[in-house]
Amino acid sequence: MQFETEPSISDKLRRRFLNSKRVLVLTGAGVSAESGVPTFRGGGNSAVWKGMPFEVISSAQVVEQDLPAVWEWFDYRRDLLQVLNPNPAHNEIATWQDRFSEFTLVTQNIDGLHHKAGSREVIELHGSLWRVRCVSCYARFEILSSRPRADACPDCGDPVRPDVVLFGEILPAGAFEQAAAAAANCELCFVIGTSGLVYPAAGLPEIAHVAGAFVCEVNPEKTPLSALCDELLMGRAGEVLPLLSRLGSDSRTTTGRVATRTS
Ligand code: OAD
Numbered sequence: 001m002q003f004e005t006e007p008s009i010s011d012k013l014r015r016r017f018l019n020s021k022r023v024l025v026l027t028g029a030g031v032s033a034e035s036g037v038p039t040f041r042g043g044g045n046s047a048v049w050k051g052m053p054f055e056v057i058s059s060a061q062v063v064e065q066d067l068p069a070v071w072e073w074f075d076y077r078r079d080l081l082q083v084l085n086p087n088p089a090h091n092e093i094a095t096w097q098d099r100f101s102e103f104t105l106v107t108q109n110i111d112g113l114h115h116k117a118g119s120r121e122v123i124e125l126h127g128s129l130w131r132v133r134c135v136s137c138y139a140r141f142e143i144l145s146s147r148p149r150a151d152a153c154p155d156c157g158d159p160v161r162p163d164v165v166l167f168g169e170i171l172p173a174g175a176f177e178q179a180a181a182a183a184a185n186c187e188l189c190f191v192i193g194t195s196g197l198v199y200p201a202a203g204l205p206e207i208a209h210v211a212g213a214f215v216c217e218v219n220p221e222k223t224p225l226s227a228l229c230d231e232l233l234m235g236r237a238g239e240v241l242p243l244l245s246r247l248g249s250d251s252r253t254t255t256g257r258v259a260t261r262t263s
Contacts, residue, residue, distance in 0.1 A: 008240075013231050014247050016188045016214045022102040024179075024186040025093055026204050030193020030219060032113050034087040034238040041195050049073045060168035063135075063161055074162040075149075078129050082145055086117035089192065089237035092245055094118040104182035108194060108201045110164050123179050125171055125201050127164035135159050176200050183207040192218040193237050196225035205229070 009017075029039040040054065049057045056062065057073045086094075094117040097103045106123040107114055112130045114122045133140045134153035140163055143149045153160050165171055180203075183189065189208035196202045202225065209215050209228045217229040218240050226232055233240045 008233065008235075009243060009247065010231055012214065013216055017244055017247055020186075020188040020214075021100060022182075022186045023096065023100040023188045023190070024104045024106065024182050024204070024208060024213070025096070025190045025192060026179075026194065026201065027093070027105070027107045027109060027114070027192045028194025028196075028201075029109060030195075031089050031093075031107075031237050032084075032087070032109055032111050033193065034089065034236060035084045035111075035113055037081065037084060037109075037111055037113070039193075039195075041197070049076070055167045058164075058166050060166045063166060067135075067159060067161060070161065074129060074164070078143070078145075081111050081113075081129060084111075084113070086113045087238040089241045090114055090117035090119070092241040093192075095245065097121070102182075102185075104179065104186070106179040106182070106201070106204060108198065123175055125165070125175050125179065127162070127172060129162065129164065131163035132160040133163040135161050171200070179204055180207055183213075184211045186211075186213045189213045189215045190218060191215065191225055191229065192241070194219075194223070194225075196223040 029037065033039055057070065063070050090113050093105060093114065097105070097120060104123065105114060105119055105121065106125060108126050110124065110126050110129045112128055130143050131140050132143060132149060134156060136158040137153060137156045139153055139155045141150065141154070141160070150160060152158065183204045184207050186208055189205055191205045194202070196205075205215050205225050206228060214231070215229045216231040216233060217223065217226055218233045218235070218237050220234060220236055222232070222234075
């Protein structure tokens with residue numbers, strides 16, 4: 001997709017960005033696309049694993065029937081991720097935790113790249129590829145890339161599974177509630193790199209919108225959430241987000257390679 005060079009960030013967004021104290025960011029697979037992580041709905045190598053679509057191999061049912069196959073798939077994904085690095089979008093978002101006095105980062109991604117970029121507190125709605133959880137006692141453990149992951153729970157000895165939310169499973173206790181409370185309380189909400197198709201995550205921008213926040217979407221394509229957004233920054237997150245940090249030092253409207261629409 002081509003993006004025209006034109007004034008990209010509206011005065012309204014600029015004012016909100018410079019003056020807001022309470023900011024919420026929701027990210028999806030698109031924020032990691034420029035790091036080389038395939039998105040779910042944009043095609044890519046990991047959408048199918050040994051003939052099984054990702055929603056089948058990543059399902060609660062397969063965990064019950066064939067845990068080793070699930071591990072094989074998640075170990076494969078972790079191996080791919082191990083060598084990937086955060087991109088300018090992750091880095092930019094990481095700086096926002098010190099810019100805004102109440103900043104909440106919510107991600108649907110399980111790749112850990114926000115943490116790798118330096119984001120300290122991340123609400124991981126769909127869990128993390130870098131954690132395991134005991135199937136019996138629910139104890140959680142980090143996976144250290146330097147050693148083989150554990151097969152059994154060090155506390156009770158039962159098998160461990162990836163600590164990710166699979167199709168047919170519910171979100172980690174409290175995670176969505178915490179994100180929803182921040183959405184209801186924020187002044188500015190960014191929706192970055194998500195197709196907006198998977199709920200309840202996709203409901204967060206709507207909560208923010210209904211509560212009166214200014215909602216800005218960053219995505220090369222329109223999504224079902226675009227209609228409720230106050231501003232669309234149509235472009236790649238790694239190119240668009242760094243434009244925002246320049247707003248602090250430049251009082252003029254920023255120019256960049258993105259198309260905008262304001263309401
Ligand atoms: P999707 O793969 O559904 O959507 C990715 C979005 O990122 C699309 O809207 C793309 O247009 C956009 N995009 C692509 N490249 C981009 C870039 N460089 N910058 C910004 N945006 C870009 O991914 P999600 O919305 O995250 O859940 O998917 C939501 C959930 O569906 C996932 O967390 C996963 C999946 O089922 C579970 O596994 C539980």
